[in-house]
Amino acid sequence: MNPSALIYLLTAAIVFGIGLHGLLQSRQILRQLLCINLMGGGIFLLLITLGGGADGPPDPVPQAMVLTGIVIAVSATAFALALLLRWHELGDSTELDAVANADANTHDE
Amino acid sequence: MIGLAMDCVLALGIVFLAVQTVRSRSLFQAMLMFIVFGLLMSLSWARLHAPDLALAEAAIGAGITGALLLVTWRRLQAEGHDPVESEQSAPSMWLTLPTAGAASLLVVIIGWVALQLPAVPGTAGELAWQRLEEVGVSNPVTGVLLGFRAYDTLLEMAVLLAAWLGARAVATEFRPGALPGPAHAEVPLVGALLSLVVPISILVAVYLLQAGGSAPGGAFQGGAVLAAGGVLLCLTGRLEAAADTSGLERLGLILGLSVFSLVGLLVMAGGGPMLALPGAWAIYLVETALLVSIALTLVLLFAAAPGLRRAS
Incomplete structure (x- = not known):
């Protein structure tokens, strides 16, 4: 494996790990979305690096798949952002657990 | 040699921006870091001989996603969301350390597995190259x-x-x-x-x-x-x-x-x-x-x- 593929391979793994770490430790929905997108970016990088075709032309199939993936990622993010806005409207919160508590309180009353 | 140096700089930049996206106290700053992350990713696609992806990442990944994130932020504020409240309180060490540990373990596993993967002969991509003329582009x-x-x-x-x-x-x-x-x-x-x-x-x-x-x-x-x-x-x-x-x-x-x-x-x-x-x-x-x-x-x-x- 050539050195530059090695660099991108490690970057991909590290970015995925950073995204996962952020996703697990963060409570704000918006930041969790950013982290999911980071993880996605890491996976895309991994796919393209592995399909790099060290000798010969680059493999177009992973490239097409990642292109599809980028569009799916933006679709999912846009939908999640719409959900977030609705969530905020309902519970006045941008975190996941706070609204659950608020709901529990209204039921108690 | 210059190419390799550029790969190193790009990789360091990507990792740095990913860390900043996770670690910035201010959510707004995290979003900006993420947008710049997308732009650097787009450069790395160009380095990886994937110019189609570079264009897509710059236009969709960084551009449209960034616009969506920022406009959502603005709408949240218009609805009375307090930006100060959205500052991330530092997560407790008991949460940070285990998740960091688990994530690093995963990084090592992914990296190790990816390094072991043998180059497969006769991939779908090779077939695609051979029969590209039939498609017409x-x-x-x-x-x-x-x-x-x-x-x-x-x-x-x-x-x-x-x-x-x-x-x-x-x-x-x-x-x-x-x-x-x-x-x-x-x-x-x-x-x-x-x-x-x-x-x-x-x-x-x-x-x-x-x-x-x-x-x-x-x-x-x-x-x-x-x-x-x-x-x-x-x-x-x-x-x-x-x-x-x-x-x-x-x-x-x-x-x-x-x-x-x-x-x-x-x-x-x-x-x-x-x-x-x-x-x-x-x-x-x-x-x-x-x-x-x-x-x-x-x-x-x-x-x-x-x-x-x-x-x-």
Whole structure:
């Protein structure tokens, strides 16, 4: 494996790990979305690096798949952002657990 | 040697920005870091011989996603979300350390496995290169997207449409102020700028579409560039949120999906396999329809409104 593929391979793994770490430790929905997108970016990088075709032309199939993936990622993010806005409207919160508590309180009353 | 140095700088930059996205106290700063992360990713696609991806990442990954994030932020604030409250309180060490440990373990495993993977001979990509001429375009990525894996692309359009329908379904009532107010709509230079930038975005979109057959480009990149023009019109108050989706907009939203399906089914009726596009003209026809749908869906998702109309 050539050195530059090695660099991108490690970057991909590290970015995925950073995204996962952020996703697990963060409570704000918006930041969790950013982290999911980071993880996605890491996976895309991994796919393209592995399909790099060290000798010969680059493999177009992973490239097409990642292109599809980028569009799916933006679709999912846009939908999640719409959900977030609705969530905020309902519970006045941008975190996941706070609204659950608020709901529990209204039921108690 | 210079290439390798550039790879190192890019990799360090990408990792740094990813860390900042996670660690920035301010959510706003995290979003900006993420947008710049997208731009560096786009450079690394170029380094990895994937210029189609570089264009897509810059236009969609960094551009449209960034605009969506920022406009959502603005809407949250307009609804009385306190930005100070959104500062991330430092998570406790008991949460940070185990998750960091688990994530690092995963990094080591992914890296180790990826390094062990043998190069596979006879991949689908090699087949795609050999039979690219049958599709009728010389850009292998466009060939794979519309020739060899047309199902993927068709369903990708379905996902995009579903995302818009979902976003409409959860936003219950129509809010006229859904778009942030045009802060600088009355500055005379805005009109001059728009009359320059919007036609250019259309021109670039059509160029990307046309070039996509033989060079980096295609419907997705073009659609995102066109959507950027639409986003600009929304931001400057030239387009307003409308209470319902007009017939033309409905048609535009389903155009890509329906033209693609129709051409695919006609091919089947003629005795060929479903979705096997017969030649370059069919690919350009389908891509044009895809471009319209992609651009319109992205703009409507950005506007978070059922429809758009010209500002009075």
